[in-house]
Amino acid sequence: MTPVHYAVLGIVLFFFLCGIRIVRPTRRGLIERLGRYRKFANPGFNWIIPVIDQLYQVNVTEQMVDAQPQEIITNDNLNAAVDAQIYFRIKPDEESVKNSQYNVNLVTYQIVNLARTTLRNIIGTLTLKSANSERGRINDELLKILTKETHSWGIDIVRAELKQIDPPRDVQETMNKIVKAENEKISAVDFATAAETAADGKKRAAIKEAEGIRQARILQAEGEAEAIRLVNEAAEKYFIGNAQLLKRLETMENALKTNAKIVVPAGAELVNVIGDMAGVTPIKK
Numbered sequence: 468m469t470p471v472h473y474a475v476l477g478i479v480l481f482f483f484l485c486g487i488r489i490v491r492p493t494r495r496g497l498i499e500r501l502g503r504y505r506k507f508a509n510p511g512f513n514w515i516i517p518v519i520d521q522l523y524q525v526n527v528t529e530q531m532v533d534a535q536p537q538e539i540i541t542n543d544n545l546n547a548a549v550d551a552q553i554y555f556r557i558k559p560d561e562e563s564v565k566n567s568q569y570n571v572n573l574v575t576y577q578i579v580n581l582a583r584t585t586l587r588n589i590i591g592t593l594t595l596k597s598a599n600s601e602r603g604r605i606n607d608e609l610l611k612i613l614t615k616e617t618h619s620w621g622i623d624i625v626r627a628e629l630k631q632i633d634p635p636r637d638v639q640e641t642m643n644k645i646v647k648a649e650n651e652k653i654s655a656v657d658f659a660t661a662a663e664t665a666a667d668g669k670k671r672a673a674i675k676e677a678e679g680i681r682q683a684r685i686l687q688a689e690g691e692a693e694a695i696r697l698v699n700e701a702a703e704k705y706f707i708g709n710a711q712l713l714k715r716l717e718t719m720e721n722a723l724k725t726n727a728k729i730v731v732p733a734g735a736e737l738v739n740v741i742g743d744m745a746g747v748t749p750i751k752k
Contacts, residue, residue: 485517494524495564504569507561525564529556529625532575534582536631543594550630553582553613555622566621574620578613582627585612595634602629 489512490496496508499521508522515522534551541547555578557567571577589608590598598605609627617624 482517483514486514486520488513488515488522490522490524493526493528495527495559495561497523497525497564497568499523504565507564523568525557525567527557527559527564529554530575532579532582533630534579534586537583537587539587539590541590541595541598542592543596545595545634547590547595547598548631548633549586549590551582551586551609552628552630553578554625554627555617556625557622563621566619571620574622577620578617578622578624581613581616582609585609590632595632598632602632605629 488496488508490508490510492510494510496513498505498508498513498515500516500519505520508524513522531552531554534553536548536550538546539549557564557574567574586605586609589605593601593605606627606629609629610624613624613627
């Protein structure tokens with residue numbers, strides 16, 4: 468081969484290498500020739516004619532854009548600072564990728580502005596309180612409107628989420644005081660309920676203790692009454708007729724204690740005399 472052949476081969480090789488384009492799996496490509504769309508580039512190896520063709524790669528993964536904080540006047544004439552985040556992705560098919568580049572200028576910029584306008588329209592019809600309590604409904608409505616308005620852009624709006632709805636500082640302070648007072652009220656009610664429950668417990672315990680003491684005393688009294696009954700029955704059964712004898716003996720004992728004089732008849736024994744005084748039949752010899 469002559470030097471000319473080597474030169475030509477080198478130019479061809481250089482020309483070939485300059486036209487190589489590698490598209491990643493997360494992207495799709497649009498190949499334009501002299502400013503006109505020519506063909507779609509899938510992930511992997513692609514070759515274009517240098518200088519004449521241009522390859523524009525488009526990200527087809529899920530992306531997030533911030534709608535940026537803005538002041539919105541609510542239905543109750545309060546200025547609320549509202550921010551939202553929009554998640555979207557460009558569909559990976561050829562037609563959708565083309566629409567995202569040829570039907571709209573800077574798709575992310577357009578999404579941000581559309582989201583801001585939609586939020587003003589939605590929250591402007593709500594009070595600040597309802598806007599804070601109905602975030603889920605606002606998210607759903609925002610998603611629905613964005614999906615409808617961007618159907619020709621070749622994108623999917625995955626989800627829309629409110630990032631914040633902040634009232635003015637003075638209103639926020641008032642709301643914080645209200646919440647604090649409500650929490651203190653709930654805490655006080657809970658404490659009172661707990662104290663009442665404890666008092667009821669002590670009351671029931673005292674009642675049970677008093678009932679126990681009462682029952683014990685009843686049982687003790689019944690036991691004593693039963694004992695007295697048994698003693699009376701035994702006395703009536705075994706000592707009937709001897710009560711007078713016991714009384715006389717007690718009288719005699721008291722008389723002797725007071726040194727009373729006893730006249731003993733002649734020829735009588737002292738034991739028999741004392742027995743007669745006590746009403747006891749003398750012992751016969």
